[in-house]
Amino acid sequence: VIVMPHSAAETIYQAIESIELIDPHTHINPHAPASRTLADILGYHYYTELAHSAGMPKEPIEEPDLAPRELVRRLVENLQPLENTSQYHWLVAICQKFFSFQSDRLDSSNWEALYDTAEKTMSAADWSQTVLQESKVRAVFLTNDFDDSLEGFDTETYIPCLRTDDLVFKFHQRETQERLERSSGVSLNGSLSSLRDALRQRFEHFSAKGGRACAISLPPNFEPTLVNEGRGTNAFDAMLHQSESAAPAQKQAFSRTLFWMLAELCDEFGLPFDLMIGVNRGVYASGVYQGQDLYDSRVSLIQYRELFNAFADVKFPVSVLASVTNQELVSYAWIFPNVLTNGHWWYSNTPSFIHRDAQARLEAVPANKQIGYYSDAYKLEFVWPKFDMYRRVLSNVLADHFVGMNGWSEERAIELGHRVLRGNVEEIFLKQS
Amino acid sequence: VIVMPHSAAETIYQAIESIELIDPHTHINPHAPASRTLADILGYHYYTELAHSAGMPKEPIEEPDLAPRELVRRLVENLQPLENTSQYHWLVAICQKFFSFQSDRLDSSNWEALYDTAEKTMSAADWSQTVLQESKVRAVFLTNDFDDSLEGFDTETYIPCLRTDDLVFKFHQRETQERLERSSGVSLNGSLSSLRDALRQRFEHFSAKGGRACAISLPPNFEPTLVNEGRGTNAFDAMLHQSESAAPAQKQAFSRTLFWMLAELCDEFGLPFDLMIGVNRGVYASGVYQGQDLYDSRVSLIQYRELFNAFADVKFPVSVLASVTNQELVSYAWIFPNVLTNGHWWYSNTPSFIHRDAQARLEAVPANKQIGYYSDAYKLEFVWPKFDMYRRVLSNVLADHFVGMNGWSEERAIELGHRVLRGNVEEIFLKQS
Amino acid sequence: VIVMPHSAAETIYQAIESIELIDPHTHINPHAPASRTLADILGYHYYTELAHSAGMPKEPIEEPDLAPRELVRRLVENLQPLENTSQYHWLVAICQKFFSFQSDRLDSSNWEALYDTAEKTMSAADWSQTVLQESKVRAVFLTNDFDDSLEGFDTETYIPCLRTDDLVFKFHQRETQERLERSSGVSLNGSLSSLRDALRQRFEHFSAKGGRACAISLPPNFEPTLVNEGRGTNAFDAMLHQSESAAPAQKQAFSRTLFWMLAELCDEFGLPFDLMIGVNRGVYASGVYQGQDLYDSRVSLIQYRELFNAFADVKFPVSVLASVTNQELVSYAWIFPNVLTNGHWWYSNTPSFIHRDAQARLEAVPANKQIGYYSDAYKLEFVWPKFDMYRRVLSNVLADHFVGMNGWSEERAIELGHRVLRGNVEEIFLKQS
Ligand SMILES: [Zn+2]
Ligand SMILES: [Zn+2]
Ligand SMILES: [Zn+2]
Structure with missing residues (x-):
């Protein structure tokens, strides 16, 4: 078996990945720091604005009293043109890391299962x-x-x-x-x-x-x-x-x-x-x-x-x-x-x-x-x-x-x-x- | 024999190289879309302006009623300082692809043969x-x-x-x-x-x-x-x-x-x-x-x-x-x-x-x-x-x-x-x- | 023994490294073109301004009638935050090339020996x-x-x-x-x-x-x-x-x-x-x-x-x-x-x-x-x-x-x-x- 040595970049990445962080600027609400549903994640302006930019009207996104699951459903239908963006990459990374998501695309075939898993995971009292x-x-x-x-x-x-x-x-x-x-x-x-x-x-x-x-x-x-x-x-x-x-x-x-x-x-x-x-x-x-x-x-x-x-x-x-x-x-x-x-x-x-x-x-x-x-x-x-x-x-x-x-x-x-x-x-x- | 696998870049290039194009902006004249002599190609402003920038006076380029072959001769003599440019790279690529040009430099030793081959090739009724x-x-x-x-x-x-x-x-x-x-x-x-x-x-x-x-x-x-x-x-x-x-x-x-x-x-x-x-x-x-x-x-x-x-x-x-x-x-x-x-x-x-x-x-x-x-x-x-x-x-x-x-x-x-x-x-x- | 071929970059570097230079813009004083002590080198504005930017007050740098050795001592104590800069890289390169410096860091443990070697080397009549x-x-x-x-x-x-x-x-x-x-x-x-x-x-x-x-x-x-x-x-x-x-x-x-x-x-x-x-x-x-x-x-x-x-x-x-x-x-x-x-x-x-x-x-x-x-x-x-x-x-x-x-x-x-x-x-x- 030949073991390829890590590249310098990979070795450095592994080392700095283990550093405990202090994030010097966020807009976190300390009274509700983490998300409760996937809507809190997909509702981030990066997704709504990019979906809108790609052709989704504003109204279905900002409809008053919209249920979180319905917002997610609507946005997921409009994510395809965003798959190339770095912002989409963050989204998939979150789903994979925190919700055991196995795919590298979020679409109509898999969002509901993900939504449920995410909701359940986030409902833990100590989620944040x-x-x-x-x-x-x-x-x-x-x-x-x-x-x-x-x-x-x-x-x-x-x-x-x-x-x-x-x-x-x-x-x-x-x-x-x-x-x-x-x-x-x-x-x-x-x-x-x-x-x-x-x-x-x-x-x-x-x-x-x-x-x-x-x-x-x-x-x-x-x-x-x-x-x-x-x-x-x-x-x-x-x-x-x-x-x-x-x-x-x-x-x-x-x-x-x-x-x-x-x-x-x-x-x-x-x-x-x-x-x-x-x-x-x-x-x-x-x-x-x-x-x-x-x-x-x-x-x-x-x-x-x-x-x-x-x-x-x-x-x-x-x-x-x-x-x-x-x-x-x-x-x-x-x-x-x-x-x-x-x-x-x-x-x-x-x-x-x-x-x-x-x-x-x-x-x-x-x-x-x-x-x-x-x-x-x-x-x-x-x-x-x-x-x-x-x-x-x-x-x-x-x-x-x-x-x-x-x-x-x-x-x-x-x-x-x-x-x-x-x-x-x-x-x-x-x-x- | 060891066959090196294509790099991802090469594989992707090969695939997208085969895509039929629709070019969304040109200045093509639909009544004369293709060139007739090498002068139409070398007369492109990228070559005349770069040759002029490199030291060639404007007058020999823009002399009235200049024969195409003479224009090419004059420009070829002034191309050497342009060989590093991307524009020159297009020129050689055209000559190699369309006129069976074998060299990677256009100079006084080879331009006349190229001119003749190009002229003959372009004279075909269906050239465009x-x-x-x-x-x-x-x-x-x-x-x-x-x-x-x-x-x-x-x-x-x-x-x-x-x-x-x-x-x-x-x-x-x-x-x-x-x-x-x-x-x-x-x-x-x-x-x-x-x-x-x-x-x-x-x-x-x-x-x-x-x-x-x-x-x-x-x-x-x-x-x-x-x-x-x-x-x-x-x-x-x-x-x-x-x-x-x-x-x-x-x-x-x-x-x-x-x-x-x-x-x-x-x-x-x-x-x-x-x-x-x-x-x-x-x-x-x-x-x-x-x-x-x-x-x-x-x-x-x-x-x-x-x-x-x-x-x-x-x-x-x-x-x-x-x-x-x-x-x-x-x-x-x-x-x-x-x-x-x-x-x-x-x-x-x-x-x-x-x-x-x-x-x-x-x-x-x-x-x-x-x-x-x-x-x-x-x-x-x-x-x-x-x-x-x-x-x-x-x-x-x-x-x-x-x-x-x-x-x-x-x-x-x-x-x-x-x-x-x-x-x-x-x-x-x-x-x- | 496997001899790795030079990369193209390395081959090209070796070739152009041997070219004799004419430097088309300097601020060299022709009556004192080279340095006499390390202070002439470390006193270059790139080091004084970066050390100052990193936190060193201006006064100890610009104290009147400061002995060169003392200036170097003071600056060396403030170089650590500059080690990442390209300017610092020039400094170490000079010390290695001209003064047989063996380290890749200039610090309180090695600057005095370097200072002495440099001073001696530079005192040669034909130093420039x-x-x-x-x-x-x-x-x-x-x-x-x-x-x-x-x-x-x-x-x-x-x-x-x-x-x-x-x-x-x-x-x-x-x-x-x-x-x-x-x-x-x-x-x-x-x-x-x-x-x-x-x-x-x-x-x-x-x-x-x-x-x-x-x-x-x-x-x-x-x-x-x-x-x-x-x-x-x-x-x-x-x-x-x-x-x-x-x-x-x-x-x-x-x-x-x-x-x-x-x-x-x-x-x-x-x-x-x-x-x-x-x-x-x-x-x-x-x-x-x-x-x-x-x-x-x-x-x-x-x-x-x-x-x-x-x-x-x-x-x-x-x-x-x-x-x-x-x-x-x-x-x-x-x-x-x-x-x-x-x-x-x-x-x-x-x-x-x-x-x-x-x-x-x-x-x-x-x-x-x-x-x-x-x-x-x-x-x-x-x-x-x-x-x-x-x-x-x-x-x-x-x-x-x-x-x-x-x-x-x-x-x-x-x-x-x-x-x-x-x-x-x-x-x-x-x-x-
Ligand atoms: Zn902010
Ligand atoms: Zn145009
Ligand atoms: Zn200057």
């Missing part, structure tokens, strides 16, 4: 614990509204992260203002100090509850700058008194004012500030839920020049939406001590973009500044297949570039893999500063 | 049929002027496509206006309805003659929007009465008005609207014929947001000129049901750009929305080598990513290859809607 | 000759200030190149004006002809001393255009009389005026004009020396349209800072006879960017228009590892694309490698025109 364990996941970061009470869950496993999009971009809405006043207990009296007090109360709340990061997603045209006190007060006044009808220039000045305060508070509270740069919301307004956002790839990190210079002590893990911005990210992380590379986001989260982006980072960004990956998952079941896609690509880059071209040992390549997969998440987010 | 047959090409789409009579050729083999650049971008020229009036029989009286009537007559004509698509190439700064009736009428008036001297803002408003009408007519007539986005004409004004156009790669599909939202029932096969726009194309095709990926255009039509662009599409765009390739050929002989370059790259992607990384069978990978190479062309352009 | 010889380097191009006397060195080995950044972008500084008057002996009297005379004197000086190129680095927003005489005179007047306080529009008009004169003089003197496009200076103003520059990748060669059309007889070897601009460079070099591709610059000078950029060029740009690589080195020791990185990538592209995909012989691939590595440098820069 099982998923975490089988996925070798120790903890996941959440995406919490600024007025989240952060109560009723284990913050060691489900780590709070203060998401601030509403504050920066929806503050002209009366509802946002009221949510901030209510949750902070601070009355917004028109002075910027009242606003700062309210925000600081929220940072105190998050810090007390184990929050480990502040995060925001940003449109391509956003350019954070320091707005002077008078201009900022004026803009704040317009938000409070004109609300939605405030002039665009006022909204922009206010967004910059509040964003800058967040950066100051990240500095004060020692929190990394995750910047997810480049998304335009609602570009396809008739799309399915969460399947409407796109982008203009003409964005540059030069827009963040003033921010990166002003906050030398704040760590900015940066995600870019389009691969075309990745080289700028590599260069800015190579030069600015406070700029870090963070994961492979959304439209760049497919193998070929991950490959080229990860390799460029590994060649030029200091190893301690690279957060390899986050799942962005809404349900725990997705953490594993998404990370596994990344691990496959990472193993190939480590094997080809570092072992093959640079002559590294496999052990050394595995160490680098560990660092970007796990070590840096601890160093950057979890170490007490 | 032979080329179609040896190239396994069933039909090719044309690029027809809006006032083309579409008579005198077999529209099953040479499928009409209504090209609209002149209408949208040259309507300030008196000649264009007259061509439209003459061909449509509609008098342009200054009302937008007269314009619409004239255009509709052209759509009726093309549909009656088997036209299957409308197409246009667009400069990087074009942004189609709905122009209101009053503004549009005003702009139309400026075109009719001021012609070339109309203000740029009037020309722009008119371009948008007419473009929008074309989209409405595509909707009404059920025609896909091919958008070829990103070219600047005449950047190198002293260049050889058809070798003067370049681009500004700072273009975004966000410019087409209003169009894609307004015409949900029109299929928009989109080609982008620069690979940097490919990720946007992938993302927009992933989200918008009416946006399709279309081929690898012009400056992106070389193996490494095709590889990265095709792989990104295959990983994330539903399989039924990808038109893999078109040749853009001016003469039939070029359909084969261009498609073959694409097939080689496609086979590698299918083998490496789908068979290798995703664990697909070769059969399944071949099915996907068939779909993007042939199946989708029929589904998208030829199925009666 | 030894480096040139062991690196198989015949000559290197310099980067000379316009007022450099160009005396005291062998201009056959150290080839002068007139660097013009100060003239174009710092002429509002009194010092630049005085340097020009002093070096040229021409008094700037406010007429553009006095400026032209002064510049021409500098071109005469450089030509007389064996200068072979004019060069400049340009910010992303620069757009060279012909400024009319009146406007240019006005801008020149503002530089002379308002200096730093001149309006930005005056500075811009002057930059364009002077840049255009340089192009005219390149034409007159038959010098290639190296354009290095895309850098923003001082983006991270608190960074270490030479570690402050970044960029906005939203730049297009369309900005150079007027220039390329106006100066048909000037060769423009173009370097782009970001890989996203490489496809434009490929396309412009494919169309414009006077546009050439030049090396892999700075933030694009890592293996994966070189791979994709070099392959795209080799597929579509005539072979006689590609200058494969330059080292950009400040000390001779860096020429070898940088070129070697390029040679490795080039060998892979030649083997995979040309031998593997296109069926070329290895000999033919090696010829192409020779041309881009060496032949074109002679043809483009050194041949008397």
Whole structure:
């Protein structure tokens, strides 16, 4: 019997596959972290939006009060054109790993049996614990509204992260203002100090509850700058008194004012500030839920020049939406001590973009500044297949570039893999500063 | 004897190489589809512009009344610096396939024999049929002027496509206006309805003659929007009465008005609207014929947001000129049901750009929305080598990513290859809607 | 014994590794071309900026009057996070090649012995000759200030190149004006002809001393255009009389005026004009020396349209800072006879960017228009590892694309490698025109 030796890529993969993960960005609901039926899995926007893109109307997907089994039936009938996508690959991987699915295609001949098996499996009381364990996941970061009470869950496993999009971009809405006043207990009296007090109360709340990061997603045209006190007060006044009808220039000045305060508070509270740069919301307004956002790839990190210079002590893990911005990210992380590379986001989260982006980072960004990956998952079941896609690509880059071209040992390549997969998440987010 | 098994890439290539093609975009002249001498082949702008770029003056190339043999002689003397290019690779492939050429270099020692063989071969009465047959090409789409009579050729083999650049971008020229009036029989009286009537007559004509698509190439700064009736009428008036001297803002408003009408007519007539986005004409004004156009790669599909939202029932096969726009194309095709990926255009039509662009599409765009390739050929002989370059790259992607990384069978990978190479062309352009 | 045949890549590498080099762009000081201690090597901005980026404060790096050994000690303690970078790979390669270093890591356990060995080795009187010889380097191009006397060195080995950044972008500084008057002996009297005379004197000086190129680095927003005489005179007047306080529009008009004169003089003197496009200076103003520059990748060669059309007889070897601009460079070099591709610059000078950029060029740009690589080195020791990185990538592209995909012989691939590595440098820069 001839035993073929593992390739370097396979050896490295096996080693990094065993690393226990901390997922530094998800949208998991800590009160319902895992799925209950296959509808929770197939209802993920990647499947609904791709099925819709391939020709399925929106109405049968979003019909009110639709039973989960019926949603799955309808979607399964429309999956065939998606079989080539990486997203479909995650789906089959989940079914195989967690529900003993034997096929590599989900279709009308096999979905019902799968549905039943999945439902039964997921009904176990400790299902979410099982998923975490089988996925070798120790903890996941959440995406919490600024007025989240952060109560009723284990913050060691489900780590709070203060998401601030509403504050920066929806503050002209009366509802946002009221949510901030209510949750902070601070009355917004028109002075910027009242606003700062309210925000600081929220940072105190998050810090007390184990929050480990502040995060925001940003449109391509956003350019954070320091707005002077008078201009900022004026803009704040317009938000409070004109609300939605405030002039665009006022909204922009206010967004910059509040964003800058967040950066100051990240500095004060020692929190990394995750910047997810480049998304335009609602570009396809008739799309399915969460399947409407796109982008203009003409964005540059030069827009963040003033921010990166002003906050030398704040760590900015940066995600870019389009691969075309990745080289700028590599260069800015190579030069600015406070700029870090963070994961492979959304439209760049497919193998070929991950490959080229990860390799460029590994060649030029200091190893301690690279957060390899986050799942962005809404349900725990997705953490594993998404990370596994990344691990496959990472193993190939480590094997080809570092072992093959640079002559590294496999052990050394595995160490680098560990660092970007796990070590840096601890160093950057979890170490007490 | 040890027989080496074919690699997956080779097996897949062999299978997809046998697929009969329908080429969804060419510039073939149906009245003279094939070449008559080697000058028709070497006179292709890829060779004249590259020879000129490498140092050959324009004058000896474009001397009036130059005999074909003399043109070939002059160009052959200047081909050496081009031997590395993909375009040269097509040339040698054509000579080897069709004219029994034995060398892999075309030079002063062998061009005359080749010229004679080629001339003799091409003089056969059924040469164009032979080329179609040896190239396994069933039909090719044309690029027809809006006032083309579409008579005198077999529209099953040479499928009409209504090209609209002149209408949208040259309507300030008196000649264009007259061509439209003459061909449509509609008098342009200054009302937008007269314009619409004239255009509709052209759509009726093309549909009656088997036209299957409308197409246009667009400069990087074009942004189609709905122009209101009053503004549009005003702009139309400026075109009719001021012609070339109309203000740029009037020309722009008119371009948008007419473009929008074309989209409405595509909707009404059920025609896909091919958008070829990103070219600047005449950047190198002293260049050889058809070798003067370049681009500004700072273009975004966000410019087409209003169009894609307004015409949900029109299929928009989109080609982008620069690979940097490919990720946007992938993302927009992933989200918008009416946006399709279309081929690898012009400056992106070389193996490494095709590889990265095709792989990104295959990983994330539903399989039924990808038109893999078109040749853009001016003469039939070029359909084969261009498609073959694409097939080689496609086979590698299918083998490496789908068979290798995703664990697909070769059969399944071949099915996907068939779909993007042939199946989708029929589904998208030829199925009666 | 089974002897494994070399792979095509390895055979090609061995062949092109033996080619004697002429490095067409460096920052070597001809009066001190090689390093004297390890501090000259580790003090290269790539190491100081990466160590700083990884967490090392700037002060210990830039402490005044720091002894070289102490600088090395401090940096070595901060190198661990950089071990993955290509820059670190150059460092180890230098130590192994020139100082018999046996390890693949430079750390606190081995740096002192290395320091001593290196110091001793470098103290040899003919050290720079030894480096040139062991690196198989015949000559290197310099980067000379316009007022450099160009005396005291062998201009056959150290080839002068007139660097013009100060003239174009710092002429509002009194010092630049005085340097020009002093070096040229021409008094700037406010007429553009006095400026032209002064510049021409500098071109005469450089030509007389064996200068072979004019060069400049340009910010992303620069757009060279012909400024009319009146406007240019006005801008020149503002530089002379308002200096730093001149309006930005005056500075811009002057930059364009002077840049255009340089192009005219390149034409007159038959010098290639190296354009290095895309850098923003001082983006991270608190960074270490030479570690402050970044960029906005939203730049297009369309900005150079007027220039390329106006100066048909000037060769423009173009370097782009970001890989996203490489496809434009490929396309412009494919169309414009006077546009050439030049090396892999700075933030694009890592293996994966070189791979994709070099392959795209080799597929579509005539072979006689590609200058494969330059080292950009400040000390001779860096020429070898940088070129070697390029040679490795080039060998892979030649083997995979040309031998593997296109069926070329290895000999033919090696010829192409020779041309881009060496032949074109002679043809483009050194041949008397
Ligand atoms: Zn997210
Ligand atoms: Zn075309
Ligand atoms: Zn330089």
